[in-house]
Amino acid sequence: MLNLKTQKLMLKTFPKGGIHPAENKITSSNDIKRMSIPKVVYVPVSQHIGIPSEIIVDRKDKVEIGQIIAKSSGFVSSNIHSPVAGTVTKLDKIIDSSGYKKQCIVIRTDPKNESNFKIPEFPLVKEITLSQKDILQHIIDHGIVGLGGATFPSHVKLDMKHDKHVDCLLINGVECEPYLTADHRLMLEKADEIIIGIQILMQALHIEKAVIGIENNKKDAIEVLKKATLVDDRIKVAALKVKYPQGSEKQLIKAILKREVPKGGLPMDVGVIVHNVGTIFAIYQAVQHNQPLIERVVTVTGKTVESASNFWVKIGTPIKDLIEEVGGLPEGTRKIVNGGPMMGKAIKNTDVPITKGTSGILVISEEEASRQEAKNCIRCGQCVFVCPMGLEPHLLMNLTEKGLYERAGNEDIMTCIECGSCSYVCPSHRPLLDYIRFGKSIVKNLNTTKN
Amino acid sequence: MADPIIISASPHIHSNKTSKKLMYDVLYALIPAFLVSIYVFGISALILTSVAVISCILFEFLIQKFLLKTEITITDGSALITGILLAFNLPSNLPIWMIIVGSLIAIGVAKLSFGGLGYNIFNPALVGRVFLLVSFPVQMTSWPTAVVNNTTIVDAVTGATPLGIIKEGLMYGETMTTLSSKFPSTMELFLGITGGSVGEMSALALLLGGVFLIARKVITWHIPITMLVTMAVFTGIFWLVNPEQYADPLIHILSGGAILGAFYMATDLVTSPMTKKGMIIFAIGIGIITVVIRLFGAYPEGVSFAILIMNAFVPLINTYFKPRRFGNKIKSKIM
């Protein structure tokens, strides 16, 4: 008992702010299922942060599974591969999770092509044979992007400038968003692969230290990974106190290594590189099995969903197919969220396709979907207490509302990580983050025009 | 489709905290003190409190409906709390019309003329109280004797609070030793069997509510604890220097509404700073000003004035005591 207590006290976390919303991890004990192959896939060309990829197929082209259909068009860009074998039916604009119509490649799955239905099996390959340069090339070629949600092309993080000394690789297995369990399940089921993925990255980056950060509500995953790391004493597992937003890069680094990324800086500035466990698995697949990133684990969940679970889903699958898979849209659904409840985006209809950044689909029913009416700010300071970045959300909202963008910029509005903790706690239900996000977009424009 | 899908920006979930719930938590926290006041002062405390509450709510309704023509917000509980806190700061035999005037000042002048809940600079209940204190000093400082059948204290307190007795006594050249027989013991102060305003009676009941508020995370410990500690330290220094001329810290803390002020008035969400650093500065300020007023000023008590004075500094405190920005330290190191 005492041991357990001291253990709890020892758990690391970031010092300032944070909240603990109801976890609702309904799907954490369900195995990842394989989703049936969709009839049509809609593959958006901008699934990552940066420049949209360039389409290199045309209407009526036949494509093979894993074939490149859109090419990286710059350094911060990524290749996109066909998730199925079939025919390109059109190049159209489809509403994606941003709420706007974006360029998509529509591919009709060929029901006769066997490669679509064969469930691939990949035996564990332990030996890392490729050189550092080849590893990087594999990651670029296979279109690996950060699967944690930000979808930053992974090779950008790995392409190290020599002036920065990186000594630690952090693996983000925190999954602090309520409801989502995709990373959790992946860690349980693919622990060995993840360890090899970490070794690949360590070799590519010449790093001798790696830490996997996992929140303490995933005790089984901590156990499994601790066992798996026995083979390599350079890799450690850190159990973290459950606190949102610990999955944010900066908070995670602070929690595990006590290093603080400077304002406007990158993790590299403090000698750290952070990757999500999903990304690590994708890197393993790309380097050891030559598999492009064409599918990912997606949690489909919600309190009213009939059979919520995690699925291996092909990129480009419309969300309605996934919802079909879990027993259809429950009655009284008022909101569908692409991602977790804290940072995900509400989507307009279920035609929106799954992209590389989709970690979950959350179905919210009537009672929870509606926002309450915003009241006067009672200056209780809750938003200030919970802000993990040490900002004053109430002030930033006020400044933005009044159009004082320059002052908002001086109050560090740009360092906001949009975690939504402030809006979550506000007892007056003020749309703090809505305004801050708007202020950020204006300040960003001001800054770019100034330079 | 009857109900279209809702789109809103993230986050899509919300904690179940609402400002209404916060207000009602404060209300629950005040119940023990209220019960004690009824026990001590009898029906007059009940009448006083209900008059203050009803007139506060009524004035808020009337002003919002006919003067400002805005949305009516009497259900949010803030007027209710202003009424109770105002009542708690008044002597129980105050004429009813004065209570009503106090409520009008509290709601009309201190709260709604600034823009309503959240925009007021000063604590409305205290503004009402101080207005009455300055306007009707005689009625506001003639405290009724406790009606409890505890004869030992009825003799001791006739029309003045312990602090009043000390102030007056010292003025006429008495010393603490001779005065000590004239006011209640520390234990009696703690339990609340003494003279004074309706709600400032029982330190025990007020502490109970205060602990409840901290446990419910309506307030943090920063303001009340810092304020009381500051008062204790400051009065303690004087007491150690000259115990015959200055009352001991415990008397100061347990009397004169210090605990009521520390847990319920100074912590008022709207009129207190928003950062923890700021809260500590704010509370130290209140503590020092209170003691200065009590020891060197004309009034025997000073909590209300101290809180109002520090209320005026809150915007300044908010501007200068900001939370530490993540990643700022490192930047300054490089520079």
Place this chain on the structure above:
Amino acid sequence: MADSILYSALLLSSIGIVAAVILYIVSKKFYVFENPLITKVEDILPAANCGGCGSPGCRAFAEKLVDSEDISDLFCPVGGNDVMKLVAELLGKEVAEKDPTVAVMRCQGSCDVRPKTTEYQGPRSCAISSLVYGGETDCQYGCLGDGDCVNVCKFDAMYMDEETGLPVIITDKCTSCGACVEACPRNIIEMRPKNKRDLKIFVGCMNEDKGGIAKKACDVACIGCSKCADICPKDAITMHDNLAYIDPVLCTLCRKCVEVCPTHSIIETNFPPKKVKKLKEEKPKEVIVPVIKINVESENPKIDA
């Protein structure tokens, strides 16, 4: 008693004298020469401080007018040609005459013709809701209806029509300062020449989707059929991204395009009504609503929505 009155009077007057001396010295010492023309020009300008000229206010614009050699590029949209002529006379410089312009709303997607398919919850501001998604309707190009343009208008020249959910521009009050054009995140509002008697023809749609999708989202959407472009005798209509655009310079206001448009998405304003048989219906409308869309509504009756 008399002493104290005397002392206070003496004290106050001596403070007054000292302060006056200090002020005099300071005003002489720190005097900044300023071209007196600037104040004169500023007096001519409309003092609306709207920023429509590109300067932050009328004073700044006056400075710019006095300081620049060539002021033919500068124009005060609020004062128009009359004010600019006066300025030119005063400064002895040349000004270019410009056609007066007026703001027009290039969206007719009222609630009847463009059904809402989702419900937005959040701050009612176009700029903020446009960050979240493409709007409550299926048209991501049209008016969001939260009235950012109305809020920025300093001349009360715009108001939200409760019934249609769209802003309405009161042409007589519009000074074409351009604040609404900038405020609109969708670029729906355009400055177009006022012409004679405020006659205007323009496409009241911004939808770049293909015809079928556009029509499904909004009954009065431009479906990109090019009929107007084909019929236009002056080649003033260009098609781009499934959307027609009428060049205000080339357009001769012949109104041929208005008739051929199958979705009635081309708007004409203030033309005398053509069809006599509909005259009776329109008349009451003309009397009640003194806005630009009077004839729009009558000439393009909302199709069977």
